[in-house]
Amino acid sequence: MPCDYKQLETIATDESAEFPELLARKVLLDDDIDVLQLVHAAGAVRYKTFGKKVKLHQINNIQNGLCPEDCGYCGQAKNANQNLKQYVMKGDDDIVKEAHEAKERGVFRYCMVASGRGPSDKTIDKLTKTVKRITDEVGIRTCLSIGLVNENQATRLKEAGLDRLNHNLNTSEQNTVNIVSTHTYQDRIDTLDAAKKAGLSTCSGMIVGMGETDDDVIEVAYKLREMNVPSIPINFLVPIEGNRISETDLTPERCLKILCLFRFINPTAEIRLGGGREGHLRGLQSLALYPANSVFVEGYLVTRGDATDPTVQMIQDAGFEVEGMAPQTCSMASQHFKIDDNPDVLKLEMTH
Template sequence: MKTYEQDLAWQSLADKALSGQCLTAEEGLAVLEADNDEVLPLLQAAFRVRKHFYGKKVKLNMIINAKSGLCPEDCGYCSQSIVSTAPVKKYTLLDKDTLLAGAREAMARKAGTYCIVAAGKGPTERELDQVVSAVKEIRDTMPLKICACLGILKDEQAERLAEAGVHRYNHNLNTSKANYPSITSTHTYDQRVETVEKVKLNGMSPCSGVIIGMGETNVEIVEMALALRELDADSIPINFLNAIPGTPLEHMGRTPAMKALKVLALFRFMCPSKEIRVAGGREVNLRTLQPLSLYAANSLFVGDYLTTAGQEITTDHQIIEDLGFEIELNAL
């Protein structure tokens, strides 16, 4: 296909997304299988959609690892899982003062959303009490949006978090339904979907995303995007596997930067009005092409992740400034 004709084809996907139509599976696959020479026009088409809904604003998020290394789950990608031998810190849920200090640090980093993350299958009642207490004080004293990620929720736990003032709850689908059993055996894909539905029923904003690079096919990546569109997640973190030594997936290579950019464009087309977050592994996988990710995505995590280091916060701020984009403060 001639370059001009291909450019029109990518722009037609943007037109389709902006009109509210869903891309077909075949169209989604064409995005992922595009020649690398097509990445810039592909991103330009994705940027049309991103700019329509979010302008040139970038939302920043900060994670605090509120409980580390004591997880009974066997997720193959995670250094905190029971099957991991990675040398990570192990501690029970952080006390309220430490969680409050993390919220203040989020504000210093210009993050509008503070994410309280705890490893585990789901929170105990004691852990939930601690999180609820901290959330209430943060809501009373700081202009932050709060996201919680505590695992699989019971109905009454979702209700309590919503009442405490949690704006958003994260529970990623992680991979395709078909690939799920090869990644985790201690819970199911359907349990994750059920938790996201509980979040929605209790009035919290649903956040659910994926981890790219865990042996899934391109067809399965398209299936993930379609599943998250159907789930109607408001925020979609796109993680790229950082293969940590000591985890079952330590042998997996990195996702090539150009492939990662195509994935971000795909999710923008499939979920046009949703917050697309460039999340864990971006530094390792996108490397020097990180700035280009913001032509499709509109949100970044700043600082460190759960057990791996992020890049300097000033570097992220500079990327946004150099693109001529703007940090959106205190936005969910």
């Protein structure tokens, strides 16, 4: 049966009704579905809550490596075959300075990430001071991703001024055992519950491209709706040679379908383009802004990513607006024809 795209839009925008699983499966499984019409329908759902606004988020890897966990996708895992620089948590001054720089770029939220299973109480002491300084001195919204956290720790961070705590589900409950053995899916759920009980906003999403099934993707999308998670980053596996999980068969079309699915099931949540967007969405990144309303800039934890300026240009070229940033003056048209950083427009063999 042909897909009724208007029906997808109508059902998804009815916040009192849950998006039917039958339609969710159709979004991912129907080979005849028209991706452009699907993106248009998801865009209408996104527009109802967020209009044309796009939020910029930036990650600061404040502690790298030194991790006892064995997540198969991660270059910082204890068994990862990577020659990564390891360092203990950065000092307050560095983290605050980088927060100032992020705000100057037009970043909406500053996301600090620390490797490890979870923070000690001593680490929480340090982080509460850092968060308070950023709140008082910079005035940018903050998010922490620091592993497994209990309610007491989350409460202390909330009292220091933290806005949001991130802890990704990453994949479905049944697929978690294929990804990691040093913690459980329930451990992740417990951390999100602790954050909510402490009054923190939560952020949790998925990494796609790790061998998950359609059912796994659908389960995560519905679980995040059930938990009323307001911020959902969708990451696309960056294949790092040497990691236990380093192969993926994602296509730009598959990525768009997944983003649309998360938008239909979570119509009022912030859907963010995360790690791997550049390599997996490629020339279709601007289309991804129809289901998504947020994007990471300036790279990720250990992998490179697009800088702020070209990302802002992409957003504006697609007719969207960066939240909190005045429209940038377009550069001269000739600058958009640079290839390999060569400003010459004419072919070399066509000039004297």
